[in-house]
Amino acid sequence: MKSENTSSIKKLKKQENIIGYLFASPWLLGITLLGAFPILASLYISFTTYDMISAPTFIGLKNYIILFTNDTIFWKSMWNTVYHVMISVPLGLVTGISLALLLNNKIKGMSVYRTMFYLPNVVSIVAMALLWMWLFQPNFGVINELLSPIYKLFNMEPLQWYQSASTSKITLILMGMWTAGGSMVIYLAQMQDIPVSLYESAEVDGANWIQKTIHITLPLMTPSIFFNFIMGIIGGFQVFTIAYIMTNGGPSRSTYYFAYYMFDKMMTDHSMGMASAMAWILLIIILIITTFALRLNKRVVYLGEES
């Protein structure tokens, strides 16, 4: 009797195992055929020269060596991308957190403000690029018109924004702040999860708004700050479309980002080996940064009482 029971339980478990795999099978197929296999294949292709017409030829590390030692455009695109990440990620964090702090007060119409801040996030990136080309247009754009009193005051020439190599990167970064409402929503939700009792006892101790923000709000928000930081870095290293539409990578390659160079290697030159090597360099950079950040995360991020 007993052994019969255990064997039927075993049968059920076996059955559930099969059913589990069946339910997961579309995704499992996808992750193997469209995920793991391409990642490994691109590693192999990165050790070859391959133009999609003749068969790939194995050349070892040559693609990597050429990129690192004999390709100024590679370094230029790398620098442009690092510059973009190093400024846009911190600026995005500060903007998003500031907006959330502003909204994290019990005021009327909070959800209306939240909607307005969030709105730019639903706009197609092409429409967004065209819109900001018009706003930043040096001669007839609204932004230079708004700044014209300042230009006059300091007797300076109007900025050329995306049309000049010295300001193009910053222009694209500033534009990106228009979508800071996306991360703000996440910060705000986490801020509103913070127990009111913490603030009340701080008030009893005579803490002001700044002290409460520094000692309660920000430390308890570290998980969402960390999340947005990682996502910001991963996204920042892949910056492409906005430059493709607004500047074509120019002027004088000042917005020619890493992903843009890779795109050209792939779609224009059909050097699939070189492009794959660049993709793997990108993957390794992102892996190093996230591992480093995860280590830091353990020390800095507040994970709640249970852990």
Added chain:
Amino acid sequence: MTEPVKKPKLTKKQKRRIKAAILHVVLIIASFGFVFPFLWMLFTALKTPAELLQGFQQFFPSDPQWGNFVKAVTSIPFFMYLKNSLIIVVLVVTGTLFSATTAAYAFAKLRWKGRDKWFLVMLATMMIPIQVILIPTYIMYSYLGWLSTRLPLIVPAFFGGGAAFYIFLLRQFFKGIPKELTESAIIDGANHLQIFFKIMLPLSKPALLTVALFTFMATWNDYFGPLIFLSNPDHWTLAIGLRSFQTQFGGRYDLMMAASILIMLPTLLLFFFAQKSFIEGITFTGIKG
């Protein structure tokens, strides 16, 4: 006795009011900064080419050029692009719902070997830049002869392509559905397919709506995927079409803004109507992710 107590109370209230007023002023200025580009877009779309060059001197369009929208629609094969966008969006939303719900059910409610390891793999895929899988898949589709079709944009959705966030979101939602419900259904002789269709999916409507909305927006707005994979101009989506508009009418910002507004309209409307499930979805992935 009561008076000295009352006085500071009043000033405290006043203080709070002043604070609130300052806050509102700051918030109104800030939100104006976020919303003004939209307004300027609309005004620009309704102006004449001459008015475009006058900036703030001609803040509002003097004689709204509604014809600009007609011109924007008729000067590119707008309705063909619209049809293509809709075909791709509808199929990708369907595919994502299929692959994300089945996988989420397996992760949330079934015990199978390696489940937890696969779950970690799924979370890790969120961090992998698409460039790494792009080239081999491009080569693969080229061998399959798919580069002249829409298939590279549609088929992956049925296999969980880009669905990691949604699987995660749905799994959390499914986990919240009480065990008793599924267990009693099993005792009544229901199989997992029945539980999935008759209990899980009907109870998860809000989460399914969120996933559908996010997928709709992401696919409608996607530029990179169509740019790489749609080589046939007859398959171009609105996002790609809008870009061809730019190369054709470089300086005509009135027409470009009109076309941009038309492309933004569906996502803006969707956002306004389904704001709640939208914001909840974002905060969910952000905080619990």
